[in-house]
Amino acid sequence: IKNFYEGCLRPPTVIGQFHTLFFGSVRTFFLGVLGFAVYGNEALHFSCDPDKREINLYCYNQFRPITPQVFWALQLVTVLVPGAVFHLYAACKNIDQDEILQRPVSTVFYIISVLLRIILEVLAFWLQRQLFGFLVDPIYMCDVSALAKIFNISKCMVPEHFEKTIFLSAMYTFTIITILLCIAEIFEILFRRLGYLNQPVT
Numbered sequence: 001i002k003n004f005y006e007g008c009l010r011p012p013t014v015i016g017q018f019h020t021l022f023f024g025s026v027r028t029f030f031l032g033v034l035g036f037a038v039y040g041n042e043a044l045h046f047s048c049d050p051d052k053r054e055i056n057l058y059c060y061n062q063f064r065p066i067t068p069q070v071f072w073a074l075q076l077v078t079v080l081v082p083g084a085v086f087h088l089y090a091a092c093k094n095i096d097q098d099e100i101l102q103r104p105v106s107t108v109f110y111i112i113s114v115l116l117r118i119i120l121e122v123l124a125f126w127l128q129r130q131l132f133g134f135l136v137d138p139i140y141m142c143d144v145s146a147l148a149k150i151f152n153i154s155k156c157m158v159p160e161h162f163e164k165t166i167f168l169s170a171m172y173t174f175t176i177i178t179i180l181l182c183i184a185e186i187f188e189i190l191f192r193r194l195g196y197l198n199q200p201v202t
Contacts, residue, residue, distance in 0.1 A: 030170065083113050083117065
């Protein structure tokens with residue numbers, strides 16, 4: 001348990017340690033505090049024309065198939081899984097963090113975990129693009145034909161759309177930074193591994 005805990009908090013690379021700090025503190029704080037402030041009461045202030053509860057709820061569910069806070073929380077948890085699995089493997093094998101990059105097998109497994117993080121971040125970026133886009137429009141045109149109303153389209157007002165656009169841009173930026181850190185970590189691993197191979201045998 002101690003090795004697993006230390007491995008999650010102190011990865012074997014310098015960039016990995018910075019990634020843990022960035023990922024664990026800045027990104028989580030940004031999502032937990034500012035995300036709640038921006039999106040916390042969105043459903044309550046989402047209003048359509050005519051302003052009726054059933055239409056507001058129906059259109060909001062159409063506008064937000066999944067709430068952004070839930071999506072980003074799932075993204076954070078999912079991206080943590082490959083690293084957690086690797087450190088669990090290292091802990092079960094009693095591999096110290098300082099020895100990970102000295103062993104070829106553990107080095108390969110660690111690189112695979114980093115590559116999986118990159119793939120998950122790219123997938124999350126694509127899903128965020130499909131679900132939320134890059135801009136939040138102040139007006140959302142909702143298709144309410146399924147409610148059997150005399151009208152088919154309802155005009156809805158999106159609250160604080162400018163703040164949400166800024167927040168979306170920040171989350172895209174965090175994802176890109178994380179991807180770049182993971183790529184840089186792979187290069188650090190390769191350089192350090194070459195350094196180990198080039199060290200003279202004593």
